[in-house]
Amino acid sequence: MSDVLAVADHRRGELRDVSFEIVRAGRELAADLGGDLHVAVIAGDVDGFADRLSLEGVDTVHTVDAGEEFNHDLYAGATAALFEELAPTALLMPNSVNGLDYAPAVANRLDLPLVADAVGLSYDDGLEATREMYGSKVATTVEVSEEPVAVTVRGGEWPAVEDAADVAVEPFDYEFDEATSGARVQGFEEVGAGDVDIADAEFLVSVGRGIEEEENLELIEELVEATGATLSSSRPIVDNGWLPKNRQVGQSGKQVTPDVYLAIGISGAVQHVAGMKGAETIIAINTDPNAPIFDIADYGIVGDLFDVVPALTEQFE
Amino acid sequence: MKILVTVKEVAEAADDFEIDGTDIGEQYLEYDLNEWDDYAVEAAVQLSEAYDDVETVSVTIGPERSEETIRMALAKGVDRAIRVWDDDVAAADLDVAAKTRLLSAVVAEEEPDLVLSGVQAADDGFGATGVSLADEIGFDWAAVVNHLDTDDDLSTAHVHRELEGGIEELTDVDLPAVLTIQTGLNEPRYASLRGIRQAQSKEIAEFGLGDLGLDADAVASPIERTAMYEPETESDATYFDGSADEQAAQLADVLRTKGVVSE
Ligand SMILES: Cc1cc2nc3c(=O)[nH]c(=O)nc-3n(C[C@H](O)[C@H](O)[C@H](O)COP(=O)(O)OP(=O)(O)OC[C@H]3O[C@@H](n4cnc5c(N)ncnc54)[C@H](O)[C@@H]3O)c2cc1C
Numbered sequence: 001m002s003d004v005l006a007v008a009d010h011r012r013g014e015l016r017d018v019s020f021e022i023v024r025a026g027r028e029l030a031a032d033l034g035g036d037l038h039v040a041v042i043a044g045d046v047d048g049f050a051d052r053l054s055l056e057g058v059d060t061v062h063t064v065d066a067g068e069e070f071n072h073d074l075y076a077g078a079t080a081a082l083f084e085e086l087a088p089t090a091l092l093m094p095n096s097v098n099g100l101d102y103a104p105a106v107a108n109r110l111d112l113p114l115v116a117d118a119v120g121l122s123y124d125d126g127l128e129a130t131r132e133m134y135g136s137k138v139a140t141t142v143e144v145s146e147e148p149v150a151v152t153v154r155g156g157e158w159p160a161v162e163d164a165a166d167v168a169v170e171p172f173d174y175e176f177d178e179a180t181s182g183a184r185v186q187g188f189e190e191v192g193a194g195d196v197d198i199a200d201a202e203f204l205v206s207v208g209r210g211i212e213e214e215e216n217l218e219l220i221e222e223l224v225e226a227t228g229a230t231l232s233s234s235r236p237i238v239d240n241g242w243l244p245k246n247r248q249v250g251q252s253g254k255q256v257t258p259d260v261y262l263a264i265g266i267s268g269a270v271q272h273v274a275g276m277k278g279a280e281t282i283i284a285i286n287t288d289p290n291a292p293i294f295d296i297a298d299y300g301i302v303g304d305l306f307d308v309v310p311a312l313t314e315q316f317e
Numbered sequence: 318m319k320i321l322v323t324v325k326e327v328a329e330a331a332d333d334f335e336i337d338g339t340d341i342g343e344q345y346l347e348y349d350l351n352e353w354d355d356y357a358v359e360a361a362v363q364l365s366e367a368y369d370d371v372e373t374v375s376v377t378i379g380p381e382r383s384e385e386t387i388r389m390a391l392a393k394g395v396d397r398a399i400r401v402w403d404d405d406v407a408a409a410d411l412d413v414a415a416k417t418r419l420l421s422a423v424v425a426e427e428e429p430d431l432v433l434s435g436v437q438a439a440d441d442g443f444g445a446t447g448v449s450l451a452d453e454i455g456f457d458w459a460a461v462v463n464h465l466d467t468d469d470d471l472s473t474a475h476v477h478r479e480l481e482g483g484i485e486e487l488t489d490v491d492l493p494a495v496l497t498i499q500t501g502l503n504e505p506r507y508a509s510l511r512g513i514r515q516a517q518s519k520e521i522a523e524f525g526l527g528d529l530g531l532d533a534d535a536v537a538s539p540i541e542r543t544a545m546y547e548p549e550t551e552s553d554a555t556y557f558d559g560s561a562d563e564q565a566a567q568l569a570d571v572l573r574t575k576g577v578v579s580e
Binding site (some may be wrong): 003011030034062068070072076095097098100101102103104105108109111113114115116128131132133134135136137138139140141142143144145146152180184185186187188189190191192200203205227228229233236238239240241245251254255259260268273283284287288289290291292295296297298299300301302303304307308311312314315316 | 489
């Protein structure tokens with residue numbers, strides 16, 4: 001049999017979106033392979049999660065009732081053990097932050113070739129995956145000449161599977177004692193609270209590394225002032241300490257849904273786009289006509305922000 | 318204590334580029350120290366400044382050209398460097414497993430207590446080598462670390478792992494360990510003139526596969542890149558042409574029409 005095993009992701013009692021997307025990726029791949037789709041869910045309220053993961057196209061949900069939250073030793077150990085029991089042709093794991101913390105270990109342990117951060121998958125006489133390179137400026141296809149294979153799947157690339165079905169749930173025994181793990185989770189902390197909640201803003205003026213120097217932020221602040229917008233940014237601006245963390249848009253920052261998102265000197269890296277693609281209208285100013293931000297923009301200016309931004313500010317003064 | 322830092326020279330594509338076969342044409346690529354590794358280097362150097370008897374060693378898999386990048390790490394305070402390369406490595410398309418084999422051979426040679434690595438490389442974005450290496454060499458690990466404290470006896474690292482959506486996981490990791498470092502962990506220093514001068518005389522040891530007790534099989538990869546293309550754009554953006562003033566005027570109209578700016 002040429003089965004697929006996909007591992008779900010959850011945090012603090014909630015399945016994360018990528019869990020429903022990886023079911024789609026797994027379902028499509030299992031159809032190409034002519035095998036079954038197995039879904040694994042590890043730690044926490046596994047029975048509750050199994051209910052939610054009983055979805056159209058899933059053949060079996062395997063529950064590993066051990067531990068409360070993500071621990072990479074638990075995830076790596078349980079995934080590898082389940083893999084050995086089921087012997088699937090493809091193992092899919094999410095390219096989430098937790099995926100980054102256990103998937104490479106699983107692939108190494110099982111001696112599987114690893115394709116990371118896939119945005120497309122197909123099978124025809126071998127696995128073919130689509131990935132991006134050079135900050136999403138180009139796409140590539142890679143072929144894997146060995147089986148079985150491990151793949152981590154980028155979030156947001158496959159539509160979530162929503163249709164509930166009646167799926168067999170099988171508990172999988174895996175002994176785990178977190179106290180013996182070399183990495184022990186002590187808790188969680190929320191960061192990025194502050195005076196302004198950029199998630200509430202209707203009009204965000206967002207600045208990226210194209211601004212070059214902290215002093216130059218003044219240009220953007222003048223535009224913000226003249227238009228009554230709210231200021232946000234990509235990650236490097238926060239990493240440099242030029243703006244507080246609560247202004248960061250993206251995967252590890254805030255998710256925003258303004259009416260208008262004006263991205264100035266921002267390339268549009270996938271982790272940034274994850275936070276702002278829900279904006280109603282996206283406008284980008286960038287010197288690089290190939291910047292990936294233009295792929296999702298409604299309006300674009302290929303130009304130098306140091307010329308365009310002052311001219312725009314003038315329009316409102 | 319010895320800290321090994323993985324340092325990669327990454328390629329960045331010029332604004333206008335052309336694809337040649339399955340890669341961007343060499344003339345359109347510029348090389349630089351991987352952004353994430355810059356933070357890993359800084360973390361290593363800071364630890365060596367905070368504790369007595371810490372040696373920092375960088376390891377790079379890369380051609381002779383990458384010595385420029387390696388000198389940058391040396392100039393920032395890394396004590397010495399290792400560069401792994403030979404004709405077999407050059408001819409291979411290194412996948413995560415191949416990199417893991419090369420780096421674990423270096424670990425066997427150097428016996429570090431801590432390995433610091435960037436979360437991902439900016440060019441191929443696999444984000445997997447550090448954790449794969451940890452598993453291979455039997456170290457504990459933590460991925461996407463954006464805060465690092467160590468116990469006085471350097472037995473445990475207290476780290477924050479940066480999860481999605483502004484949440485951090487607080488985790489204790491026993492040393493020896495591999496930590497993959499996220500940007501923002503610290504403030505990477507600029508190399509001083511003195512550092513740059515000193516870097517010229519620091520050692521960059523070169524290792525081929527044979528020196529590491531490996532042969533060409535170690536870099537064989539079952540993953541082959543078969544095509545590269547510019548992605549089709551999903552949206553068709555309306556572009557504003559003309560001078561900066563003309564572009565700004567058109568954009569201002571859109572903002573007024575959308576009702577987000579009055580006047
Ligand atoms: C686990 C993880 C989580 C992450 N989380 C986030 C996150 O939450 N948010 C986030 O933003 N990033 C995040 N990142 C980082 C992300 O991968 C990118 O590194 C980052 O978004 C790049 O920011 P940027 O677009 O400002 O900079 P760059 O990618 O350097 O882009 C700068 C852009 O400015 C343009 N430019 C330069 N000069 C000018 C000029 N004069 N006029 C106009 N344009 C100009 C350039 O053409 C370029 O496109 C994360 C990464 C990882 C690995």
